[in-house]
Amino acid sequence: DVKVTQSSRYLVKRTGEKVFLECVQDMDHENMFWYRQDPGLGLRLIYFSYDVKMKEKGDIPEGYSVSREKKERFSLILESASTNQTSMYLCASRQGHREAFFGQGTRLTVV
Amino acid sequence: TQLLEQSPQFLSIQEGENLTVYCNSSSVFSSLQWYRQEPGEGPVLLVTVVTGGEVKKLKRLTFQFGDARKDSSLHITAAQPGDTGLYLCAGAGTGGFKTIFGAGTRLFVKA
Numbered sequence: 072d073v074k075v076t077q078s079s080r081y082l083v084k085r086t087g088e089k090v091f092l093e094c095v096q097d098m099d100h101e102n103m104f105w106y107r108q109d110p111g112l113g114l115r116l117i118y119f120s121y122d123v124k125m126k127e128k129g130d131i132p133e134g135y136s137v138s139r140e141k142k143e144r145f146s147l148i149l150e151s152a153s154t155n156q157t158s159m160y161l162c163a164s165r166q167g168h169r170e171a172f173f174g175q176g177t178r179l180t181v182v
Numbered sequence: 183t184q185l186l187e188q189s190p191q192f193l194s195i196q197e198g199e200n201l202t203v204y205c206n207s208s209s210v211f212s213s214l215q216w217y218r219q220e221p222g223e224g225p226v227l228l229v230t231v232v233t234g235g236e237v238k239k240l241k242r243l244t245f246q247f248g249d250a251r252k253d254s255s256l257h258i259t260a261a262q263p264g265d266t267g268l269y270l271c272a273g274a275g276t277g278g279f280k281t282i283f284g285a286g287t288r289l290f291v292k293a
Contacts, residue, residue, distance in 0.1 A: 075224075104281070113285040114270070129280070161224050163281075168274035170215045171281050173224035 074098070077162050077174035084181050090149040092177055094162030100172075102165045103145035105129075105137060107158040108176075114161065120145055152181045184209040186271055188284035195261055196292050203256045203287045205271035211282075212274060214254045216245055219268040219286075261291045 078093035096103065104119040106129075116129030118137040126137050134156060138146045145164075149156055157180050163171040189204050205214065213232045217225035229238050231247035231254060238245045242265075244257040258265055271284040 077224075080222075114283045116280060119280070159222075165281065168212060170213070170227055170230045171272070172227060173217075176222065176224045178222065 075162060075164050075172050075174040077160075077177050079177050080175065082177060082179045084149075084152050084179065086153060086181060088149075088152050088181075090152050090179070090181075092147040092149075092160055092162075092179070094145045094147070094164075094174055095143050096145075096164035096172070097143065098164060098166070098172070099142065100164035100166045101142075102167075103139065104163040104165070104171065105135075105145065105147045106161045106163065107131070108161055109158050117147065152179075154181050157181045184211075184273075184282050186273060186282050186284040188269075188271055188287050190287060191285065192288045192290075194290040194292065197262055198260050199291075201258050201261055201289070203258075203269055203289075204253065205255070205284050206253045207273070207282075208252065210251050212251070214247060214251075215272045216254070216256055217270040217272065219270060220266075225268075225270055258289075261289075263291045263293045265289060266291050 074097045076095050084090050102121050105117045106114045108114050115131050120126045120139040136148045160177045162174040165171040187206050215230045216228045219225040229245045234249045234251045236247045242259045246255050268286045268288050270286045273282050
């Protein structure tokens with residue numbers, strides 16, 4: 072079975088903190104994605120990566136950065152957390168144009 | 183821009199009823215996926231349909247891909263409270279790495 076693991080289920084951070092969300096996949100997938108999911112807005116793509124050290128902006132990259140130093144790991148970084156970044160964050164991985172597999176999600180609250 | 187429109191957005195039914203959820207687009211997709219997401223969890227892949235006209239069954243769930251590969255439906259027979267969740271359709275966008283997601287159908291099955 073494909074396994075995508077996010078480092079935290081729940082996080083509470085203060086405004087202005089730097090936040091790291093980690094995601095690891097064990098299927099040797101080329102492509103990895105970070106989404107945020109908010110009520111009424113669905114899944115919105117923040118960043119994706121199609122190879123090690125490669126990254127592309129998604130639809131809402133502002134306030135975020137990413138890092139992919141190893142194929143299995145894709146990190147999302149909130150440089151200076153703000154309350155409007157309170158959300159459910161979902162990591163996914165995918166081989167080519169096949170189906171995506173998701174992690175269990177990280178519920179981030181910024182206070 | 184490729185879009186996937188899901189309907190209905192919300193559905194509340196009694197246990198034992200049948201229902202159909204639709205996923206429509208004006209664009210052709212090489213494949214479509216259906217996911218189910220429970221509150222606080224990541225989406226879980228249910229099925230991938232690839233061939234136009236394809237029908238796949240997963241116990242009481244029947245998935246169909248339209249002949250032109252622009253739409254898909256999910257039919258649930260004799261719904262149970264355990265079917266409650268958010269159902270998402272998704273497809274690989276053409277000419278890029280993005281996965282296109284529908285906004286989801288939130289299903290609530292009352293006992």
